[in-house]
Amino acid sequence: MKITGYRCVRTFRDWGRPIGDVNGYLKNGVTDVPVVILETDEGIEGIGTGSDQYIEQLFPALDGEDPRAVTGLYDRMLARVFKAGHNGSMFGAIGTLDMAMWDLKAKIAGEPLWRLLGARDRFIEGYASGLDIALDDEKLADFYTTMAERGFTSGKLKGGRDREADLRRLRIIEDALARNTRRPALMLDANESWNLKQAVRYVSAIEREVDLTWIEEPLRRWDASGHARLSNAVSAAVATGENLSGLEQFRPLLDAGGVDVVQVGCTWGVTHFLRVATVAQSRDLPISPVGLTTNQAVAHAAASVPNHLSAEVQDLGAPFGLTIDQQIVDGGIVLGDTPGHGVAVDESAIHLNQTSASWLLAEGPHVRPARAGLRLVPGDDHYDEAS
Known part of the structure; x- marks a missing residue:
């Protein structure tokens, strides 16, 4: 079997609520979902979701190759872009193609990906995460009540601006x-909105009121010594790593003892997740994938590693035109038996229902505010709205 081509499809997810974090939010709650479909000479196709940028630049590394050599081809993609580097959208595109090849490998084998990867149990533990900074208290309670009805016992709040507000909202989640x-x-x-001493003061104050399981991305992603000092100063675990695009970027954090829960962005693909999970396991650290909402291939990988802790579940639905063979019950995800990673694409429906949507608006939520980490008092900032 040989990879012969690809095609790109753009669909969207309507979250039904504003979504975002301390850096900004999308008021209309609609985001784009790029889908890349790898074609083969035998008609079997592999599906990847995440980023469709730089696919044309990366595809020559895969053209004419057997997709079952997925880890070798992953390294071939990295080698192809080593001069420019593999950060950001480039790493996202590598992850998207990686997911598509793992989908092909499992389909060729006639097995669900979790089985191919050696998982014994198709269930993966999860936690509820509403991307909820723009939700008022009532809507916050509604979201976590809905997730509680699906059996979730843990939840993550987007915050970091106002300690009193965060305490109140953490208790709302706790009650739900x-x-x-x-x-x-x-x-x-x-x-990533604080400096070190802000983080120590903020988390210490939160911990006097509630039992905080972890504090996530408190500092800039590369601040290994700062994360280590924070971990030593507070009781909560320090969780970070989702924005690190490459195994090598974890080394300073791990060597400094700056991470207690190793996180991996699901958009970076299966191979990256598996490699980071192995390194984390060598340090007796748990692994936690971030953002399973669309990149379901990583859910299958999470089922196969011994140190998986809990996966972020942000929504109960699916992007328009995509169906996912899974159930969200009992506080986690039950993966299905469909060969591959269980994502199917209705291209005809997507072509007939185009909606313009993007995370990458000038206002956020992926734009770091100019005064992040430089505010002396809460309340002297504002939400950047994107509608």
């Missing part, structure tokens, strides 16, 4: 999830 457990796990995500 308390139907399933006497002591829900609570996490707080600051999305």
Whole structure:
């Protein structure tokens, strides 16, 4: 079997609520979902989701190759772009093609990807995450009540601006999830918005009121010594790593003891996740994939590693025109038996229902505010809205 071509499809997800974090939010809650479909000479196709940028530049590394050699081809893509580097959207495109090849490999074998990767159990533990900084308290309670109805016992709040507001909202999440457990796990995500001493003061104050399971991305992603100092200063675990695009970028954090929960962005693909999970396991650290909402191939990989802790589940639906063979029940994801990673694309429906949507608006939520980490008091900033 040989890879012979590809095609790109753009669909969208309507989240039904504003979504974002401390860096900004999307008021209309609609985002684009790039889909890349790898074609083969035997008619079997592999599906990848995440980024469709730089696909043309990367495809020569795969053209004419057997997709079953997926890890070798992953390294071939990295080698093809080594001069310019493999950060950002380039790494996302590598991850998208990687997911498509793993989908092909499992389809060729006639097995679901979780089985091909050696998982014994198709269930993966998850936690609820509403991308919820723009939700008022009532909508926040509604979201986590819905997730509690699916059995979730842990939840993550987007915050970092106002300690009193975050405490109030963490308790709302705790109350919603308390139907399933006497002591829900609570996490707080600051999305790289603090400096070290801000983080120490903020988290220490939160911990005097609630039992915080982890603090996520408190500092800039490369600040290995800062993360280590914070971890030593607070009781909560420090969780970070989702924006590190390459195994080598984890080395300083791990060597400094700056990460307690190793996180991996699902958009970076299966091979990256598996490699980081192995390195984390060598340090006796748990692994936690971030953003399973569309990149379901990584859910299958999570089922196959011994140190998986919990995966971020942001929504119960699917992007328009995509169906996913899974169930979200009992506080996690039950993966299906469809060969591959279980994502199917209705291209005809997508072509007939085009919606313009993007995360990459000038206002955010992926634009770091100019005064991030430089505010002396809460409340002197504002939300950047994108509609």
